Amino acid sequence: MALLEGRDLISIFDFSDREIEAIFDLADDMSKHTRGRLGVADGMIMSTLFYEPSTRTRLSFESAMLRLGGEVISVADASVTSVAKGETIADTVRIVESYADVIVIRNPLEGSARVAADFASIPVLNAGDGPHEHPTQTLLDLYTIRREKGKLRDVSVALVGDLRHGRTVHSLAFGLARFGAKVTCVAPAGLEMPAHLLARLEHEFGCCPVQYPSLAEIVTNDEVVKRRPGRQRALASEVLSLFDAVYVTRVQKERFESEEAYQEAKSSYAITEKMIRKARPDALVMHPLPRVDELDYNVDRDPRAVYFRQAAYGVPIRMALVAALLGLRSVRIGKARKGEYKPKPRREVDFRKFADARCGNAHCVTNHESYLKPQFNLVEYAPGLVSCAYCDQEMPMPAGAKRD
Amino acid sequence: MALLEGRDLISIFDFSDREIEAIFDLADDMSKHTRGRLGVADGMIMSTLFYEPSTRTRLSFESAMLRLGGEVISVADASVTSVAKGETIADTVRIVESYADVIVIRNPLEGSARVAADFASIPVLNAGDGPHEHPTQTLLDLYTIRREKGKLRDVSVALVGDLRHGRTVHSLAFGLARFGAKVTCVAPAGLEMPAHLLARLEHEFGCCPVQYPSLAEIVTNDEVVKRRPGRQRALASEVLSLFDAVYVTRVQKERFESEEAYQEAKSSYAITEKMIRKARPDALVMHPLPRVDELDYNVDRDPRAVYFRQAAYGVPIRMALVAALLGLRSVRIGKARKGEYKPKPRREVDFRKFADARCGNAHCVTNHESYLKPQFNLVEYAPGLVSCAYCDQEMPMPAGAKRD
């Protein structure tokens, strides 16, 4: 059954839970073919269109296509090319679709990959549309947990670091929530997970992350530790043992008011060699990379430090996605699980009478590509709000707007 | 007969009319192989050398080479590389020829591609040498007409928009003239086709385009309409029906004195949804892309809007060219047509005694690469003028210059 053939991957919400699991099954298979050329994509061409450079993501996609047996035509930095001549995303992809069989796009405008998918007749994969979505990163993160722990459901995962600005960690939170994981959030003051995301996590997926200001605080509050207060100090460095996986994210100095504030916060989320040494043997330390100071280089040698394996899983995941969307490999979709997430048509809000209705997000693609008509959807978990159909930014529904 | 093997394509004037038609015949064949890998270029390498970035042209060439079965090594933006170290075009191509089997070059200096061809021992294709030539664009434009109309001779084509600055539209005018097309020019005041090009069109190819300041004006002057003045208004939007193809070109705001002047001129050349709706079923709207405001996005859906197909024909055309120049496919050259254009040796002017004779074009390659000796040819249609053998810029012949 090749139900994924011809589809796009713009957001992880484009795929149902069992479609994601089918991709993971295929990635298990592809893992055996990450050296050599598999030959299933013979004669197929991938075009990478990167409007901002990203070495790792682009190389990973290109490696995946070559390992499958296909070829690549590559734009490593489109920011200085046709864009300067005023070529729109819609026009670019309608031209490039005649040069290639699949498009991988990264563009800093939020919602831009959706536009590419709307206009292209060949499959489009989103390799990052600004701070909005980066679905293949989320899939490889989830796949790493499934692969390393043998399961994805009912795992306990701590998200650590800057949870406010990270697109990666936001998407991962939703991915984990969809599969019923227990999520814990650890972020320094000011860098907590945004309230509207927490609201959506709870409303849509019944996921209510416990929140902590520091790693030490978790131990202090851990039930086991509470019962044995004498062990509190000893356990402070064993925080990694409380979770199946600790997902650390990059914390940038610029987010803090002063060097002092940064240095002070650092100790609250940084993973050190000492911490991992005391963690249980099957704990995972994950990181999307690149890192700054939050992950000591001395941790690298430890087998529980899986972040380089995590990056390496990017190849089989992207091989599986490309193979599935191009229909090169049949994908077995399992039976629907009760209550599983399925992409559903949104109830669109008719804004036609608000001729000047615009998305409030200055970086939304609709505010940069003039041929696009702004579109909004009702926000189910927050009556009175609408969200942009391209960048998902929420805004109040204008009085008198008609619902379809 | 592989008479094209080993040749270069720097200008459309390098090929005779029947050679161009032979390339088109081969492109018809290649159109069946624009998916998959044809396998005729196995083991061959194309090197793209782009000294200024161009996503579409480069990707189109690279896709063509991969579809043929070859491989690509690519320089997407050489402007910051060896050039900064002072490497000349002559040296670059003599090095790259040992890495590849065919070179595709884009360089902003006019005449630069000719220099590359002069020094390289492998075929060189010009992918644009500044405002001078971009022959594969011209060939795909001509091919689009032949393909969509079933013929190239005796078609009636309107060239619309900025006819003063566009290299694309200048080359196309000569291409059309060579095949006996009727050419009509529609340009706002100040953006008309340059007089010296019109002179050459007439002298060399007997082509005298009628010129109009706006699309509406054509209808006003149309013979049919003149006889039935009542229909004039109705027909104003049917202007597209008067031509086999309307070739619209990009009009840039910067060419106008003010925003008002731009807005006023826009209505005189812009193609709208309304206009195409009323056009006859077999009219073609063409555009080299990218567009600005001169072509409404609502026109895109119409089957007469062929500009995306036009861009797509770039692949079979470039496949055909590469296959022909590399001798991978035999090309059947038809019989010579009476009066057809054939490249002929120019009568060179001996400027040796004018030691300081230089081309007057500051962007000519001879003014930037010191090892080049300026060369000039007599201008046949304008006695007393000579033209630069590299960039074709015309200038007065110094008194006393010797003709060979």
Add this chain to the structure above:
Amino acid sequence: MALLEGRDLISIFDFSDREIEAIFDLADDMSKHTRGRLGVADGMIMSTLFYEPSTRTRLSFESAMLRLGGEVISVADASVTSVAKGETIADTVRIVESYADVIVIRNPLEGSARVAADFASIPVLNAGDGPHEHPTQTLLDLYTIRREKGKLRDVSVALVGDLRHGRTVHSLAFGLARFGAKVTCVAPAGLEMPAHLLARLEHEFGCCPVQYPSLAEIVTNDEVVKRRPGRQRALASEVLSLFDAVYVTRVQKERFESEEAYQEAKSSYAITEKMIRKARPDALVMHPLPRVDELDYNVDRDPRAVYFRQAAYGVPIRMALVAALLGLRSVRIGKARKGEYKPKPRREVDFRKFADARCGNAHCVTNHESYLKPQFNLVEYAPGLVSCAYCDQEMPMPAGAKRD
């Protein structure tokens, strides 16, 4: 015997003399396959990681990989990508090693390629780490002499031009010295070979180049000429005949105090058409390219001008290296020659008690990548000095440092 399989090439000092000769034997074989696809690297991927652009070196490596039958994923200019996000070399190569089978790296930090090799589990080839090393250039230079002269030992080579700043010519001097060549240095005042390199050439390889301020001076001092002073003038332009090969290097205006000083110096090292015309038939004029003014374009046509062939040998040399390091072809290592150079473990200096010991070279990778511990080796030929284990910069050993 594939003793080179899995090794890195960061410096020519990583290979013994007979390993280099084995590579040259393999390059002789590869020379028959520089067109088409050899097929030995089927399914293998090379990742080029260029942190500063270099058209020729990158294309040459990519062409070599494609000719071998492999594929390429390419970063033409990483300076604006992950680096800006703070990704270290160590992290980058540990990620890229899961995308590719071999890494080719160019990075302006001295010692950076060594870091890449230390952290990557796949072979790493240094394509230039700032002014430090560029070993494939040195190997192709040596190979050119062996190929064109039929031997490498006991040749007489003049190094001409800027011998102070050129990394290429420094490495070549050591390469020639290792194979017992007679080296002559010709450099304008101020651009002579640095004293510490001359000291090392003598100490390690017993090579004492004669030094001249100009080409003319060589003739004046030539034994043959001295005996027949009447011929001195006539022979001035025959200087090329005194050597098996004359290796000319780029001289940049910026190195001189004034335009006048540059023009004056130029005549002392520039190779003209006249000089080569009078040279003996088997003299070689070599140049690493790009050139400035030191090599007349009129010399190009002469068969003794081998610099384009020299550049072309870059492909078989790089094919041989990649094939050897990937274990795709068995390499026959000859018997050890008496006194030949072999890489040997350096006697490392224990700097641990000098907690703030740093390499004095501001461009050394250890001063830019914070996870690296500075390391120093004893300088054998200069007691009291240590050299950085990454960039080879020499500095005085701090009083009281312990030797291992």
